Amino acid sequence: MSTSAPRQKHGGRLSNGAFALLLTAPGLALFAAIIVYPLVSALFTGFFRQDLRLPGREFVGLENFTYWLDSGFGTILKQTLVFTVGATIVPFLIGFALALALNSGLKGSGFLRGLFLFPWVIPGVVVSFLWMWIFNANYGVLNGILLELGFIEESVSWLGKPGTAMLAVIITKTWASFPWMMVMLLAGLQTVPKELHEAAAMDGAGAIRRFFAVTWPQVRGVASIVLLLEFIWNFQHFDTIYVLTGGGPAGATETFATAVYQSAFKGFDLGRATALGGLWMLLLLVLVAAYLWITERKGDAR
Known part of the structure; x- marks a missing residue:
């Protein structure tokens, strides 16, 4: 009886916060892939000298x-x-x-x-x-x-x-x-x-x-x-x-x-x-x- 009570209480269920995170994870992943990553990557490019006609780039700071x-x-x-x-x-x-x-x-x-x-x-x-x-x-x-x-x-x-x-x-x-x-x-x-x-x-x-x-x-x-x-x-x-x-x-x-x-x-x-x-x-x-x-x-x- 002492080992079955916790199982009945929790039952392997997710907490409300974890369940909410699981539901929003696909949307957050899509948002990160099409919004956050391109934005951060573009802003990072501003610190480089990069010519579209030439390979590679050079860090130039500000x-x-x-x-x-x-x-x-x-x-x-x-x-x-x-x-x-x-x-x-x-x-x-x-x-x-x-x-x-x-x-x-x-x-x-x-x-x-x-x-x-x-x-x-x-x-x-x-x-x-x-x-x-x-x-x-x-x-x-x-x-x-x-x-x-x-x-x-x-x-x-x-x-x-x-x-x-x-x-x-x-x-x-x-x-x-x-x-x-x-x-x-x-x-x-x-x-x-x-x-x-x-x-x-x-x-x-x-x-x-x-x-x-x-x-x-x-x-x-x-x-x-x-x-x-x-x-x-x-x-x-x-x-x-x-x-x-x-x-x-x-x-x-x-x-x-x-x-x-x-x-x-x-x-x-x-x-x-x-x-x-x-x-x-x-x-x-x-x-x-x-x-x-x-x-x-x-x-x-x-």
């Missing part, structure tokens, strides 16, 4: 990181922020305006909602080629319209001039991204109780005052998350910039995404490309931390 910090990092960061801010704020304002219009009971709002979603469902590369045709200096639609209206006297190379290339890229990204922002903001607007608007109207508040006193406080949380998510996505955006300009002309639209690509696959310098990617990742981690902080605050407020 040389690759100091190369970017001493040369083009500030310019790349500035241009990345210009693109990111422009391609976030402009579609947000357009999407918010359209969401307000659709939420006001506009006739045919269902059809318009579906129509406005059209740019969102088109692949990014296709959108880029479409706008490359619109901005073309020789036969582009934009130059044709502006010449016909008399706003310009000769065709403008929108993608070929440093002063207009970034603007063209931001316009392209705006057209592709405002629909999802519109949908998210419209969903937030539809949660605002109509009774609040009716009470404010009875108190004599006009449309603008009702927006700032009733609408905006109710959708501010959704708007902040939409803005931050779009900011993070634009901060690492690649396809639109690369297809339209490739980071040119003269580096006027070069961002972290295009600079890493150019360094690795055009310059064949994997070490420097990885070092820049590591610096880029640190900035992205700050943005992700801000997103998590905002979402946690929103959850606590509830």
Whole structure:
């Protein structure tokens, strides 16, 4: 009896912690294989001089990181922020305006909602080629319209001039991204109780005052998350910039995404490309931390 009691008590069963670890082990192994190992390996490569055309590599310490910090990092960061801010704020304002219009009971709002979603469902590369045709200096639609209206006297190379290339890229990204922002903001607007608007109207508040006193406080949380998510996505955006300009002309639209690509696959310098990617990742981690902080605050407020 003294030997059978422990067997009945434990019965060869796993503890709750061990059982939970056993269940999560396949997922953790997959995560380590496809996320952790490539990430650590890539960051480790940043400390080496490695040419894709040559075998082997040479340890150089922080040389690759100091190369970017001493040369083009500030310019790349500035241009990345210009693109990111422009391609976030402009579609947000357009999407918010359209969401307000659709939420006001506009006739045919269902059809318009579906129509406005059209740019969102088109692949990014296709959108880029479409706008490359619109901005073309020789036969582009934009130059044709502006010449016909008399706003310009000769065709403008929108993608070929440093002063207009970034603007063209931001316009392209705006057209592709405002629909999802519109949908998210419209969903937030539809949660605002109509009774609040009716009470404010009875108190004599006009449309603008009702927006700032009733609408905006109710959708501010959704708007902040939409803005931050779009900011993070634009901060690492690649396809639109690369297809339209490739980071040119003269580096006027070069961002972290295009600079890493150019360094690795055009310059064949994997070490420097990885070092820049590591610096880029640190900035992205700050943005992700801000997103998590905002979402946690929103959850606590509830």
